[in-house]
Amino acid sequence: MPPRSWRLTSSFTSIVPHLGWGRSAFAGCAMAVRRQIREIRPDIVHGQGTERDCAMSAVFSGYPNVLTIHGNMRALALRPELRASRYYKMISVLESFCLRRTAGVICNSAYTEDLVSPRARRTWRVPNAIQSEFFQVSNSLSRGEVPQILNVGTITPWKCQLEVLIEIRLLWQQGYRFKMLFAGELSTSSSYGKDFHEELQRAEEAGYATHVGFLDVHGLIELMDQSHAMIHCPSEEAFGLVVAEAMARGLKFFGSNVGGVRDIACMIDEAELDSDICNLMEQVRLWIESGAPRSDSLKERMASLYHPRVIAERHIEIYKEARSNKRLS
CATH class of the missing domain: 3.40.50.2000 (Glycogen Phosphorylase B;)
Known part of the structure; x- marks a missing residue:
């Protein structure tokens, strides 16, 4: 059994009103998650993706945090068929906002890292695990x-x-x-x-x-x-x-x-x-x-x-590095 600090928790039970989602730039989600995280008291918070509320929730958690980029929202917002979308315009701005405020960003490819590194304090390249x-x-x-x-x-x-x-x-x-x-x-x-x-x-x-x-x-x-x-x-x-x-x-x-x-x-x-x-x-x-x-x-x-075990071991190394407050490059 892994130490308490590294266990995954799924005790999130708060109900977020409709206004707390995209219309408020996910502020309601971030505050609801922050309340839950205070009860959990983790060593680190990992926000999975910038597509919706996860990155905002991690950045405003009040704890050391890292993000993973799944899809590049800025790149998607520039696609011809999505340029008129107010949602993608908003989410690309929020993505940059969060990338600059987290301890570091886990990128699943060199392509993603090239897009993210100018906006992030620190990046790590780790591929997604295969089931x-x-x-x-x-x-x-x-x-x-x-x-x-x-x-x-x-x-x-x-x-x-x-x-x-x-x-x-x-x-x-x-x-x-x-x-x-x-x-x-x-x-x-x-x-x-x-x-x-x-x-x-x-x-x-x-x-x-x-x-x-x-x-x-x-x-x-x-x-x-x-x-x-x-x-x-x-x-x-x-x-x-x-x-x-x-x-x-x-x-x-x-x-x-x-x-x-x-x-x-x-x-x-x-x-x-x-x-x-x-x-x-x-x-x-x-x-x-x-x-x-x-x-x-x-x-x-x-x-x-x-393999999931290979990727999980790399994530543990990153969590320890992010918590150690080493100089960010």
Whole structure:
């Protein structure tokens, strides 16, 4: 059992009025959490993410604190489709406010660290942990002779699934045979979702692609074990946990040469990276011609980098450093 000071606590019971959330820049949340933290009396407070209230609650907790950046709110606020959003404008300002006031910021990739370091006193680079289930021995599942390629993520413009779907249609029309599976939520309320759905219908009729919807972790692992490769082509990605998860299950990886995707995949010789989807599809074509091999040899290496125990030990080191009041660089 870890010392009391390092145990995780979930005793938060206060009810925050509606006004205490975004309309007050999460001041109500911060004050409610502060009252709870006074009862807990922790050694350190760790705010997980700047998307909502967590960073503000940590910074105003009254205790030594650090933050983790999951998504870069300033970068997101500058995206064309989000520039008009008052929420993202506000949250990007709050992000900078909190980064300057915490003891240090844990960044999950070099990409995130580059964006954060000018605004933070101290940064540490620690990747996100992969759930331990992804390191369990796989069941002996038979894979079909036709290569099965997986894409995981909510269907959105910055995940570029529509562009991938169009490119694999061209590959199919050249005579290459494969099955492309898209796993993730799909909403047809947006123009992008509608366009993807229409293109997907043509793909399903031809037989080379389908959408399997949202999967829980066990369903995702089973699907990964039945597949041969993953394609993940976001225009921006702070970390890209699904990339590490896919390689932990032995999938061949094809992806964008951006952000956290690059940080994960650049260390892996078998991974194929390119910012141009057309060029990436050429690599997929060559891979299919070579027999569509998986990358099962990666499993051990991914465990040494992303296993929860490895990441937890690094966090403990950071907590001790943040509490020691060493000079911040």
